Amino acid sequence: MVLCTCLASSVISRLQTVSIVSNCFIIILLFIALPIGTKINRGGFNNGSFIFGKFENLSDWNNGWQFCLQGFMTCVWTIGAFDSCVHQSEEAKDAKKAVPIGIIGSITVCWILGWLILIVLMACCDPSMENIIDSPYGFALAQIIYDSLGKRWAVAFMSLIAFCQFLMGASILTAVSRQVWAFARDNGLPFSRYIKMVNKTFSVPFVAVWFAGAASLVLGLLCLIDSAAASALFSLAVAGNYVAWGTPTVLRLTSGKDIFRPGPFYMGKFWSPVVSWISVIWQFFIIILMMFPADQHGITKDTMNYTCVIGPGIWILSWVYYIAYKKKYFHGPKSNLTDDEYAEAVGSNVLDEIMSESGKGA
Incomplete structure (x- = not known):
């Protein structure tokens, strides 16, 4: 997977097409094979009331909170890599339009296809949920x-799914490696001077790719411990993403509102803050949701959700690392624009204010 990610951007784009x-x-x-097999081997399908109306609570949480745990967590796990477009924006043509279109398009396609897949699976599955959840194969889809x-x-x-998962993993690693490189370029990581190096022949940050792959492998080893560790890893990924997405939104709505300059995709002065605050509230709710275990009572070391320990622990250690060391070297993202291009992008008035504040700080 790391070797695939080390390919040039043009080759990676073709890999995305595959x-x-x-x-x-x-x-x-x-969509074709499962209904045919269900009709032949099981004699028919589940009716509409089962597909759209049946709710079965297999935990000791109340129905409302269990609905959130079952329904929302599955969605946020699935629709969780749309920000990959952002991390490769420097390699995209006309990024101001291409990146938003990529984000909107990926979310829309996931929503529509996910909805249709769920309908097909619920129409063809065994009506007894216990038989599916307690499958000897350990995977509900495989049992269906x-x-x-x-x-x-x-x-x-399962073989085709594994192949597709490999390709999606390569896509995510590509985005993560670019994010690692960008952070190293801004001197935000240990050993940044080595990680931010870019191969001049292929224009690919090989060191950042291998660094991201090695870090991912170390985290992935947690899945070998038990299912609780694997679930914590998934939950931690979602919670970390939502912290990363929510923080700049909050800053844009508060301390950064004066220097914000809208791009081609802008909902206007009224709807933009409204939608942004709704998204912040939603993200805060999901972060809290990710910290809850599957069951309310009888929590053991095997059923504990360790996200509530690992997540805040990593955030606190990152904050200590920044305050104690990196604050001297990390001063935010570095701009690729010239002074004239930057002044045109943010406006001369804002640039004068920033320079004035920098002079006061000095």
Whole structure:
């Protein structure tokens, strides 16, 4: 995966095309094969009231909170990499338009296809949820496919899913490596002088790619411990993302509102703050939601949600690292614009204010 990510941007873009085509193919195959197999092997489908109206609470939380845990957590886990477009904005053409279109497009496609996939799965699954959740294969989707199509089709689907997961992992690693490189370029990481080096022949930050891959591998080893560690890793990824997304939004709405200059995608002076504050509240709610265990009572070391320990611990250590050491060297993102281009982007009045504040600080 790291070797794939080390390819030039033009090759990676073609790899993304292969990933999109592969994922679309497996979704279409699921839409065709699963209903046919269900009709032949199980005799029919679950009705509309089961698909859209049945709610079964298998935990000791109340129905309202369990609905949030079951419904919202699945969504935020799935729709969680749309910011990849942002991390590669420096390699995109006309990023001001291409990046927002990529974000909106990915979320829309995930929403529509995800909704359709859920309908098909609920129409074809065993009505007894216990048989699916307590599957001996440890994977609910594998059990649903096995029940409708048999062992060979289940193995084939799982193999295709593994291939698509590999391609998506390469896509995420590409975005993460660019984020690591950008942070190192701004002197925000240990050993930044080495991590931010870019290969002049391929124009690829090889060191950043390997650094991101090694860090991901170390975190991924947590999955070998038990299911609780794996769940904590997923929850930590979501909570960390929401902190990263929410922080600049809050700053833009508060201390940074005077230097904010809207781009081509702007909802206006009224709706932009309204939508932004709604998103901040939503992100804060999801961060809290990610800290809760699956069950309310009888929590053990195997059912504990360790996100509430690991997440805040990492955030506190990062803050201490910045205050104690990196504050001297890290002064925010470095601009690739010339002084004239920067003045045109933010406005001469804002630039004068920033220079004035810098002079006071000095």
